[in-house]
Amino acid sequence: MFTGPRELRSVGKRIIWLSERPAWLESQRHQFLRHLSHELKTPLASMREGTELLADRVAGPLTPEQQEIVEILDSSSRNLQKLIEQLLDYNRKQADGPVAREAVDWWTVENVVAAHSLPARAKLMHTELTLQARRCLAEPALLISVMDNLYSNAVHYGAESGNIRIHSYRHGEQVRIDVANSGEPIPAAEKNMIFEPFYQGSHQRKGAVKGSGLGLSIARDCVRQMQGELSLVDAPAGQVCFRITLPSAPE
Known part of the structure; x- marks a missing residue:
């Protein structure tokens, strides 16, 4: 009172x-x-x-x-x-609103996978690419940056001798891109926090390069700049899956 x-x-x-x-x-x-x-x-x-x-x-x-x-x-x-x-x-570009988008071929993700082949090989990890939807509307440089962040996280946080799956598919007028890895699930209490700037969860990166807590926040902002969304979605036990949703482009 x-x-x-x-x-x-x-x-x-x-x-x-x-x-x-x-x-x-x-x-x-x-x-x-x-x-x-x-x-x-x-x-x-x-x-x-x-x-x-x-x-x-x-x-x-x-x-x-x-x-x-x-x-x-x-x-x-x-x-x-x-x-x-x-x-x-x-x-x-942040002050300018949505960025200019164009049709992007999803096979460019192979370059991201190749860039992280050394740490993935050191952990005996296998990457599976299933690209059913080949194109989406995006800003190429921002999209590669987002994919690099998600795939790098999958390698560094994923289980030894585990699997990484990158799957693109159409969902109505949208394209979904799932980046999933086998490993310890993100605790429920942290799921609403992982996209916050500088937030570092209980699962720390392995190796010499430590995370800053900025990667997922920047990745989500980049996807939103392209009029899409980045989210953590439910996955089978023993897996972690992040999903990019973007407008589809003609195949």
């Missing part, structure tokens, strides 16, 4: 603060992503230079296995550079 004008003024200030906070948080997020993208450019350039020196055999001859690893490093560093550029572009 309010006992006087002072309390009413205090409540009014609180309401104004709460109404302004979402816009402030959004601006802070964009500023952080912009700064993060710029800070990543210098170490990435050094990594690219080192990889090129190895590829040129400056440090000595390479075995076939080492050559394959260098090629994967080179490809991954180029992909990372593209992702950083896309992230900067994404921040610029």
Whole structure:
């Protein structure tokens, strides 16, 4: 109960603060992503230079296995550079509403799978591609970024010797793309939190590269920019499945 004008003024200030906070948080997020993208450019350039020196055999001859690893490093560093550029572009596009879309062939997902072949092979994981719907309406760079995030998560969080399934199919006027992996299910208490910025669940990534808690949040925003939706859906026991829903395109 309010006992006087002072309390009413205090409540009014609180309401104004709460109404302004979402816009402030959004601006802070964009500023952080912009700064993060710029800070990543210098170490990435050094990594690219080192990889090129190895590829040129400056440090000595390479075995076939080492050559394959260098090629994967080179490809991954180029992909990372593209992702950083896309992230900067994404921040610029956020204020512009939906992005321009075009018909995208889903076979481009093979490039994403190839980019993560080394960690998947190290965990003895098998990837199954079932692309019944071949095309959807999307912005190509954003879609590849989303798929890279989901597939990378499937590799790093998935079970040893497990399976990853990428399945695209039509559902009415939409295309659904399921990215599922065998592994420990996401706890029910965390399902509503995993798309929040910086949220890191109880299941941490394995390996040297740790998650930032931004990947799924950015992925969902990218899909929404393309007038679609990204969600965590129910899956058989022992599986985790994320679903992208986008408008279909003529086959």
